[in-house]
Amino acid sequence: MSIVLYNTQTKKKDVFVPLILGQVSMYVCGVTVYDDCHLGHARSALTFDMIRRYFEFAGYKVKYVRNFTDIDDKILNRAKQEDVPWQEISDRYIQNFHRDMGALGIRKPSAEPRATDHMQDILHMIDGLVHKGVAYQLKGDVYFSVKKFSPYGKLSGKKLEELQAGARIEVDTRKQDPMDFALWKTAKLGEPGWDSPWGKGRPGWHIECSAMSVAELGPTFDIHGGGKDLIFPHHENEIAQSCAYTGKEFARFWVHNGFVTVDKEKMSKSLGNFFTIREIFDKSPHSEPVTAECLRYLFLSTHYRSDLSFSDHSINEAKTALDNFYGLFQRLEESSSKSEVEGAQDWETPFKDFTEKFTLAMDDDFNTPKALGAFNEIRGTINKLLGKGLSDNSQKTILETLKAYGETLGLFQMTVSKWNSIVVSLGMAKSEETALPVNGIVGTTDKWIEEKIRLRNEARAQKDFSTADTLRKELAEKGIILEDRPDGTTRWKR
């Protein structure tokens, strides 16, 4: 089966055929490093992480490039505010970015170029554009002439005349056309600058992505991605510059993810309605990996192109859904004490049905909500079979396969015990042995809990249920939940 994906350029789902057989080249716009990342950035990162994982699952070799914009007005402003060198700002937020992405379980791209490391490529490209006559110099600035690039506006579906009519920004009257955009900007007094044929300056925002993508992946590559707010003007401009420069097709597929919204509104810096990734981890009552998986499940439960509304409620729903999966994994890990013959249930037929549904859903423009639907169906089926009895071997195979499919979404990779141990809030260190206090309740060690359970089970064996209930209550007060199994053993979780 082939993968079909929605292409912003053609405004429909196109069959994905890579440029080079068996390989996918993908460039995704990263972040401008002047502040901590919020959930909108997390969505983009998670979306393309999922896409990358699925391509690899489908047998492709993926080259995935995600850049850093590490020189920009906002970085300079921030540096001024804090009265520190601008490099300190970009370095700090690159570090924070890596910290947050790591916590989210996002795999590292094949390359993470920084704009300032590609200054020569940028200068070559601008120079080339000037020589081709599609860019012009105005004192120390260089602008791209949109009129010289006839397909301008194709990606975003905008027409130049309409844009001009609606332009609300202050127009630099020196420009040949109000929509012309800067490739190179003169360094003002006290600002950092790189030497260029047009004097000391720095690159405009759009040119760096063109330069870096072409440098890393060549003039034509398979997929260019980013949030849908980048379609115009950023990606439109990238196309103009790159195609004008190389004379070749640029990205073949344009893939854009939807926004994260709060109360129906786009999460954004200017509205101030954003949560940073760090904040989410800090205020979560769960351990970092658990929170990360909840967030991933939540994000995957909406199609990547749709907007996703974020709330405490939505993330709690994700937690419940995952609890149910890890509950199944726990049961699958436990010995069934059933022989091969006794536990000879046909699980292979429903399982085959599951893998087909999963693959079909994912092949169709990465329909993760549908894929999760398939997961939930098989969860019910396996639970039923488990009730009837499965052999240890079958259980082992089922568990391994579920986890293998989960891996393509970045889900279900934790051990059950890790999933079940709740840690405390506010980024305090976590220990496997002891739970730190939660909501003022004093933490307990695993050993202490096990001892209480042993005492309770002794009491139960003697039909001393009042003692057993007292012990259950005592544990419950510490946030420990007990589940008695049919064979007389007890499972517990925090």
Next chain:
RNA sequence: GGCGCCGUACCCAAGUGGCUAAGGGAGCAGUCUGCAAAACUGCGAUUCAGCGGUUCGAACCCGCUCGGCGCCUCCA
């Protein structure tokens, strides 16, 4: 003003021309259980914002209306 997206049960969310409109959560009832939890079973949209139209047939296509949002300015 221009361009575009969305509106499916209490909540989230697939489905975009034809079998009973996926799935999850919550709720209620039941099975099981010393109690409980978990798991399982059953119940829940004669209907897809509204109104017209096209069609043998529409939640899905077209038009209009209402409501929400986004891009056109830095934005994932």
